[in-house]
Amino acid sequence: MDNRDEVSAFLKSRRAKITPEQAGLPAYGQRRVPGLRRAEVAMLAGVSVEYYTRLERGNLGGVSESVLDALAKALRLDDTERDHLHALARAANTGPPRVRRRPKAPTVRPSVLRIIDGLHDQPAYVRNNRMDILAANPLSRALYGEVLEQKPANTCRYAFLDPRAARFFPEWERVARDAVGALRVEVAKSPYDRELSNLIGELSTRSDAFRTLWGSHDVHAFADGIKRFHHPVVGEMELVHESLDLPGDEGLSITIHSADPGTPAADALQLLASWAAGQDRVSAVMQDDTEN
Known part of the structure; x- marks a missing residue:
């Protein structure tokens, strides 16, 4: 990733969005x-033209x-956007690493796995900065079954390349826009991440x-909100x-879904949990038959 190009395109795109009246x-x-x-x-920022x-032109050094x-x-x-600008500046001042080592494959700590597995009535998964799902509890595996069919399971790749995504995400346009914006944020943080x-x-x-x-250069940070499935x-x-970002595990975060008690969504999650448990029982029986 060329940091200068990123900086230039981002500043130009933000400048183009503001009218004189707004300023x-x-x-x-x-x-x-x-x-x-x-x-x-330049006048508004108090610097020379x-x-x-x-x-x-991309020079934030x-x-x-x-x-x-x-x-x-x-x-x-x-x-x-402000955090994104500061991240671009940090990358410009740091520059590329002198020795490019092959990054270690991220691993999910056992304690984190226990946390998400303990959330029996809430879908939860761990992802990295590329939106790869690294670990998921049973209810999340039931919810994101189509996504997890890919190897590696990646929510962005599913959203843009799997034709089923437009049905799975009723608000696909918003999901797609947020996903691209989140990747744009990660590019600023890790401009030399080859993967x-x-x-x-x-x-x-x-x-x-x-x-x-x-090409819009919009940015997005995942925090909290509502998503339709x-x-x-x-x-x-x-x-x-x-x-939630995982302290000590750079680039890893936990995503947890939940529903307010007594709502149709809560009933749907209970039904999904029952269906998933039934699927597990069928799989276990089939495995026993195969072994015998």
Whole structure:
């Protein structure tokens, strides 16, 4: 990943989203491009036009946090976008590693596995920064069965390359946009992650939808919210989700789904758990018959 290209495209895309009226500036003269002019952003950020031009060309080396914060304010960045800008600056100042070692395959600690397995009535799984599902409890395996058919199981690859995803996610457009935005955040944090680059290259090549969304340079941070599913067995359900980073396990996080008691979604989760238990019993019987 070329950090300069990332920085330049991100700043240009944010500048294009702001009108002079939104920035509290008078709109005068003929505008050939949408959004603010470079001189207007420079004025709002309190820097020279020449300095801002240097930044927008992708050179964030040596830029202070105060300038980055002023730039974030001028471009009206939200918290996720502001953090993204700071991550791009850190990558620019760090540069590529001198020795590129093959990254170790992430492993999920036994204590973490016990945590998610202990959530009997809540689907829970562990993922890495590329959206690979590394471990899942039984209810999550029942919920994400179609996703887990792939090896490695990757929610982004499923969303963009599996035709069943549009049915499984009734709000597919939002799911797709958030997934691409989350990958964009990870690129800023890990610009030299070869496997991450390979995933983005694969999706860009094979999916027009991904390629279009990737070009928007929007960012997204998973935290909490509501997600709708249409499961092939239990039908539609609306679940709350929480994403929690694992301290000490860089790039790993736990995602937990839940439903308010007494709601149709809670009933659907109970039905899904019963169905999954039945499937496990059938599998166990078939295995016994095979062994005997």
